[in-house]
Amino acid sequence: DAKTTQPTSMDCAEGRAANLPCNHSTISGNEYVYWYRQIHSQGPQYIIHGLKNNETNEMASLIITEDRKSSTLILPHATLRDTAVYYCIVRDIQGAQKLVFGQGTRLTINP
Amino acid sequence: EAGVVQSPRYKIIEKKQPVAFWCNPISGHNTLYWYLQNLGQGPELLIRYENEEAVDDSQLPKDRFSAERLKGVDSTLKIQPAELGDSAVYLCASSPSSGGFDTQYFGPGTRLTVL
Numbered sequence: 001d002a003k004t005t006q007p008t009s010m011d012c013a014e015g016r017a018a019n020l021p022c023n024h025s026t027i028s029g030n031e032y033v034y035w036y037r038q039i040h041s042q043g044p045q046y047i048i049h050g051l052k053n054n055e056t057n058e059m060a061s062l063i064i065t066e067d068r069k070s071s072t073l074i075l076p077h078a079t080l081r082d083t084a085v086y087y088c089i090v091r092d093i094q095g096a097q098k099l100v101f102g103q104g105t106r107l108t109i110n111p
Numbered sequence: 112e113a114g115v116v117q118s119p120r121y122k123i124i125e126k127k128q129p130v131a132f133w134c135n136p137i138s139g140h141n142t143l144y145w146y147l148q149n150l151g152q153g154p155e156l157l158i159r160y161e162n163e164e165a166v167d168d169s170q171l172p173k174d175r176f177s178a179e180r181l182k183g184v185d186s187t188l189k190i191q192p193a194e195l196g197d198s199a200v201y202l203c204a205s206s207p208s209s210g211g212f213d214t215q216y217f218g219p220g221t222r223l224t225v226l
Binding site (some may be wrong): 041042043044045046087096099100101102103104 | 115139144151152153154155156159167168202204214216218219220
């Protein structure tokens with residue numbers, strides 16, 4: 001699976017949009033971009049995934065650049081409960097069925 | 112619907128002692144995963160089960176770690192003997208299958224401290 005690069009930490013004000021970047025410049029054509037988050041003392045939680053089109057669900061939006069070398073996870077109206085470590089993962093759907101986590105971005109939502 | 116259940120949540124043991132972790136996946140999920148998470152790091156896969164069969168155990172340190180999933184439901188991960196470096200969080204996850212877009216659902220983990 002391709003490696004990803006994320007900022008170590010970010011801060012965002014409560015109520016504002018949190019935009020978390022991820023670089024995956026070596027992504028291949030059959031690899032999807034997945035986002036998980038891990039709130040303190042909990043297991044990781046699935047957020048969203050996509051291939052090349054932008055995706056939106058009740059939790060977040062995923063914007064993938066046209067060349068697919070980077071993506072941004074958007075939490076439109078961040079709350080204190082969104083404070084967590086966010087992991088960007090690229091995963092080959094046809095290949096090994098495991099998630100390869102990096103170190104993620106520690107997002108802190110400030111009141 | 113109940114999530115993935117793990118027990119115990121916390122365990123403190125002395126080095127060289129054995130320890131076991133238990134996981135009950137979401138009902139109907141055929142695929143079960145055990146991950147290891149060191150402090151400040153992302154989880155790393157130890158083993159993956161498809162029903163009763165361990166299909167990916169390449170990252171499991173087999174000299175001291177063992178796992179089983181009898182009857183393709185509950186699973187137990189064991190360490191014998193434990194070493195200081197085994198202090199970590201052990202996460203269990205399950206998914207309906209291992210194919211396609213199936214989401215992995217994680218339990219809260221067991222935090223192991225080896226003294």
